[in-house]
Amino acid sequence: MESPFRGDILKGKVAVITGGGSGIGFEISTQFGKHGASIAIMGRRKQVLDSAVSYLQSIGIPAVGFEGDVRKKEDAERVLESTFKHFGRIDILVNSAAGNFLSSAEDLSPNGFRTVMEIDAVGTFTMCHEAFKYLKKGGLGRSSAGGGMILNISATLHYTASWYQIHVSAAKAAIDALGRNLALEWGTDYDIRVNGISPGPIGDTTGMDKLAPQEITNKSRDYMPLYKVGEKWDIAMAALYLGSDAGKFVNGMTLIVDGGLWLSRPRH
Numbered sequence: 001m002e003s004p005f006r007g008d009i010l011k012g013k014v015a016v017i018t019g020g021g022s023g024i025g026f027e028i029s030t031q032f033g034k035h036g037a038s039i040a041i042m043g044r045r046k047q048v049l050d051s052a053v054s055y056l057q058s059i060g061i062p063a064v065g066f067e068g069d070v071r072k073k074e075d076a077e078r079v080l081e082s083t084f085k086h087f088g089r090i091d092i093l094v095n096s097a098a099g100n101f102l103s104s105a106e107d108l109s110p111n112g113f114r115t116v117m118e119i120d121a122v123g124t125f126t127m128c129h130e131a132f133k134y135l136k137k138g139g140l141g142r143s144s145a146g147g148g149m150i151l152n153i154s155a156t157l158h159y160t161a162s163w164y165q166i167h168v169s170a171a172k173a174a175i176d177a178l179g180r181n182l183a184l185e186w187g188t189d190y191d192i193r194v195n196g197i198s199p200g201p202i203g204d205t206t207g208m209d210k211l212a213p214q215e216i217t218n219k220s221r222d223y224m225p226l227y228k229v230g231e232k233w234d235i236a237m238a239a240l241y242l243g244s245d246a247g248k249f250v251n252g253m254t255l256i257v258d259g260g261l262w263l264s265r266p267r268h
């Protein structure tokens with residue numbers, strides 16, 4: 001689908017996108033690039049990175065890929081430094097890397113819980129923390145007065161409770177909380193905006209493959225009146241709004257992009 005935004009709304013910006021080689025992250029990489037940004041993708045899988053970067057370059061988007069695990073501070077530091085060396089600045093950090101699987105609480109080992117917390121919550125904080133010196137007003141490579149922005153990919157499952165997702169619910173709740181706190185501290189003192197997006201069910205993603213097999217049968221959809229599957233494009237358009245000047249007064253907010261699903265109730 002064609003973008004409703006002008007093609008230069010991110011012109012001159014440099015975005016680092018964790019998990020940007022596949023799924024929602026890759027769509028954000030693509031759309032940010034199509035709207036003028038240079039893209040650095042961070043991910044753990046070399047082939048995924050290589051093919052994502054080749055595609056972006058093939059459509060004329062300046063793009064690089066760096067292998068790294070958001071759980072490792074040294075990887076975060078190295079990838080951000082490499083991006084800075086390559087492009088000369090960093091304006092936007094998108095935290096899209098995530099881990100997930102379905103497990104009942106009784107079967108989930110503490111290490112399984114910790115693993116998802118470390119990828120999603122600690123990984124997000126680590127990336128934000130290491131990106132701070134580039135994103136803050138007057139930071140490295142920022143000759144202009146303004147600061148950069150951070151966008152965290154969250155979820156809606158922790159607004160209520162979700163079966164077999166105790167680990168992810170806890171991690172996404174932490175992401176929302178750290179986003180608000182960073183928005184307060186870094187928005188006030190350093191002109192960095194920090195926002196989130198909570199996607200609903202999005203087609204053609206690992207999350208859907210892993211989380212919505214038998215559960216989302218036609219029968220259970222009857223109990224969710226607003227159930228529709230969104231597109232990765234929907235999330236990327238929300239990211240463009242928040243990441244561009246269109247969203248310049250939005251800070252500390254998590255935008256729900258789920259077609260209204262999270263608030264739906266069965267019909268009586």
Ligand code: HXC
Pocket residue numbers: 098099100101102103107108109110111112113115116154155156157168200206207208210211
């Ligand atoms: C129960 C599991 C498990 C499973 C792993 N574990 N998979 N427990 N059921 N299916 C446990 C392991 O037993 C182990 O604990 C611990 O988790 C660590 O497992 P590892 O395999 O060593 O971890 P690792 O190799 O780092 O893999 C991390 C991962 C993996 C999260 C398990 O799936 C991953 O990296 N995925 C990345 C891609 C991904 O899933 N993306 C989807 C995002 S979708 P023990 O105790 O045995 O040592 C998404 C949507 C969010 O985020 C919300 C949508 C609504």
